[in-house]
Amino acid sequence: MFASLSHPGFHRSALLRKVVAATLMVTAVGITVTDRLHQHISVVVYSRNVAAGSRITATDVTVVHVSESVLPQDRLATTDAAVGNIVVASRSRGAMVSAADFVDSALVSQTMTNTTSNDAGVKTHMVPITLADPTLASLLRPGDTITIITAADDNSAPRVIAAGGKVIFATTKATDFPGATPGTVLVSLVADSAAAVAAASLSQPLAVVVTGDRAE
Numbered sequence: 001m002f003a004s005l006s007h008p009g010f011h012r013s014a015l016l017r018k019v020v021a022a023t024l025m026v027t028a029v030g031i032t033v034t035d036r037l038h039q040h041i042s043v044v045v046y047s048r049n050v051a052a053g054s055r056i057t058a059t060d061v062t063v064v065h066v067s068e069s070v071l072p073q074d075r076l077a078t079t080d081a082a083v084g085n086i087v088v089a090s091r092s093r094g095a096m097v098s099a100a101d102f103v104d105s106a107l108v109s110q111t112m113t114n115t116t117s118n119d120a121g122v123k124t125h126m127v128p129i130t131l132a133d134p135t136l137a138s139l140l141r142p143g144d145t146i147t148i149i150t151a152a153d154d155n156s157a158p159r160v161i162a163a164g165g166k167v168i169f170a171t172t173k174a175t176d177f178p179g180a181t182p183g184t185v186l187v188s189l190v191a192d193s194a195a196a197v198a199a200a201s202l203s204q205p206l207a208v209v210v211t212g213d214r215a216e
Helices: 010-037 105-109 134-139 191-201
Strands: 040-046 061-067 111-114 119-130 145-150 159-170 184-190 206-210
Touching (some): 119 191, 119 206
Antiparallel strands (some): 111 119, 119 184, 159 184
C-alpha cells in the first residue's frame, strides 16, 4: 500500500480516492451518531411552583429543549396540552410536565349517580373534606369511588352523608397543597351531596369508605 503511494500513477490516485471516500464515510457516520445522541426535543416544563389542585394556566408552563435520551414517554410537547388540567400533586419549577401529573378529565367533567338519592345524570361539584384520621388520605387514589360517613359523639351507628363520590386528589403532607391541612381530600359529587358534605364538615368528623372497583 505504501509502495503504491510513493509512485505517481493510476494505482496511487485510485488508492487515494478510496482513502478519502472511507474518511468521509466515517466522518458522516460519526456526525450522524453525535446528532442522534444530542438531538434536542421540545418538552413542556413548569415555569413556577404549582400546588396540587391548581388548574394549569398558560403562565404556569413553558417549552424548553432537552436531550431526547432523558425524555419520559408521557411527556407533553406543547403548552396547550397542559393548560386547563388540574394537577394531582405539587410540582416544582423546572420539572417536566407529563400526562400523569393531571387529574383524569373524566373525573372532572363526567356526570355521576348519587346512590343515596338515585339522582342520575347530574353535573358534579367538587368539595374538599378533611378526614378525621388524616393518615387515611395516603390510601386514596384519584378516581376512587367513595362513600362519606360520619358518626355522632354518642357512639351511635355511622351515618352516610353521600355515596358515589370520586376522589380528585388527596393531600398527605402540607407541601402537597400549600394552605391545605394534611388529610384533605377533594371529592367530586352531585350538587346536593356536595352541599351536604360541606355542611357536615363544619361540625362533624368525616371518614370515607372505598366502594368502587378497587374495593372489590
